[in-house]
Amino acid sequence: MPSVTSSREPAAGDRLPVLGLLALALATFLTVLTEALPAGLLPPISRDMQVPEAWIGQYVSVYALGTVLSAIPLTAATQGWRRRPLLVLAIAGFAAANSVTALSESYGLTLAARFLAGIFAGLLWALVAGYATRMAPAALRGRAMAIAMVGIPLALTVGIPAGTFVGTLFGWRLAFGLMSGLSLLAMAWLLACVPDFPGSPPERRTTLAAVARRPGVRAVLWVTLTFVLAHTILYTYVAPLLEPFGLAGRLDVVLLVFGLVALAAVWVVGALIDRRLRELTLASAGLFAVAVVVFGLGRTPEAAWAAVVIWGLGWGGAATLLQTASAQAAGEAADVAQAMLVTVWNLAMAAGGVAGGLLLDTQGAGxxxxxxxxxxxxxxxxxxxxxxxxxxxxxxx
Structure with a gap:
């Protein structure tokens, strides 16, 4: 039987449960790494599986599809489940999917495992934000969200380059095997340091329509759609965008700088979000707009570097800001609102890839x-x- 203290809400004077929040950060790190690592290992996976690189690229696409299709229905169906077992189940799904990917000789089987991983990702993304805010004192919930979400930029700046290095040097299967091991570590960490919370009783469960009608929820979803769509167009096709600046050959350095600046932005947002959510969101969008203008009007390498730095500052804290805004607007229905946000986010990413490709093909990077x-x-x-x-x-x- 769970102890009485396992599901209590923290008092206002409590400290942040840093170890538990870092466990959630490891979960978000794993989610992003599992999704994106195939992109860094396309050539070796393609050679080993004996299929074209474009087919291996679908490992990322079916993962995103699984997330889009599962986030809302799974979250709605599991509203009454206890939270920690559900979170551990999602991580176990990553362990299983990455193990199949590491061992499978069949393209179809691996594709199915990737789709399954995307389903568990949809569930996890819906859980993490509500979990982080529920673990923290009311006055520190934004900072708790920032800690939990730091896994995203860490995966992009550290995890994917490291995974690509390991996969290239020692074999791509080892890289996915190590992710399975990391998933087991995350499960143990969650069980040791993250409290359990009850699910919602039947009388307190809510529908998607009811959550969408809550004040502020639709505004957060619209900002998420447009902001992520804009970022995805720019990020996916940043290489051709950098060509006129003479930086196309330094894409790896450009993305590293972008990632490091984004990490700094996460720290700033984490320090201020509980008092300045609105101001930080407006500043984030404003900085992003300035970066796009510099990309459009600049002509020198220095202008491009400035745009990358400003863009990183504007984008770095976006996930924390949007998920915190969603959780605050939805209140006790935060998990359902997060599922909606995750779905919109992934749809924006998919649409950004298509829209940017059409612009590039028909009108050029300019x-x-x-x-x-x-x-x-x-x-x-x-x-x-x-x-x-x-x-x-x-x-x-």
């Missing part, structure tokens, strides 16, 4: 900044207008 800027401006306007709910000043919440 056409990318214009529509991207328009999307960021929409995000900025919606966030600014959400003064009473969604992105309200701290004193109004």
């Amino acid at each position: 056409a990318i900044p214009g529509p991207t800027l328009a999307l960021v401006i929409v995000a900025l306007v919606v966030a600014y207008a959400a003064k009473t709910a969604g992105f309200a000043p701290a004193r109004s919440r």
Whole structure:
């Protein structure tokens, strides 16, 4: 029987449960790494599986598809489940899927495992934000979210390069095997340091429509859609965008700088979010807009470097800001709202890849900044207008 203290809400004077939040950060790190690592290992996987690289690229696509299709229905279906077993189950899904990927000789079987991993990712993303805020004192919930979400930029700046290095040097199967081992570590860490919480009783469960009608939720979803869509267009096709600046051959350094600046932005957001959610969101969108303008009008390498740094500052804290805003707007229905946000986020990523490709094919890389800027401006306007709910000043919440 769970102890009485395992599900209590923290008192306002409590400290942040750092070890538990770091366990959640490891979970988000694993989720992003599991999704994106195939992109860094396309050539060796392609040679070993004896299929074209474009087919291996679908490992990422089916993962995203699994996330989009599963986040909302799984979250709705498991509202009554206890939270920690559900979280551990999601991580166990990564361990199983990565083990199959490491051992499988069949392209079809591996594709199915990747789809399964995406399903568990949809469940995990819906859980983490609500979990982080529930573990923390009310006055520190934004900072708790920042710690839990630090796994995202760490996976992009450290995890994927390290995984690519290991996979290239020692074999791609070892890289996925190590991720399975890391998943087992995450499960043990979660069980040791993360408290359990009860699911929602039947009378407190809510529908998607009811959550969407809550003040501020739709504003957060609109900002998420436009902001992530803009970022994905720019990030996916940053290589051709850098060619006129003479930096296409230094893409690895550019992305490293972007990632490091994004990490710094996460730290800033984590320090201020509990008092300045609205201001940080507006600043984030504003910085992103400035970066896009510099990309569009700049002509020198120095201008491109400046745009990358400003872009990293604007993007780095976005996941923390948007998930915190969603959790605050949805209240006790945070898990359902997060599932909606995860679905919108992944749809925006998919649409960004398609939209950016069409722009590149039909008009060239020079056409990318214009529509991207328009999307960021929409995000900025919606966030600014959400003064009473969604992105309200701290004193109004």
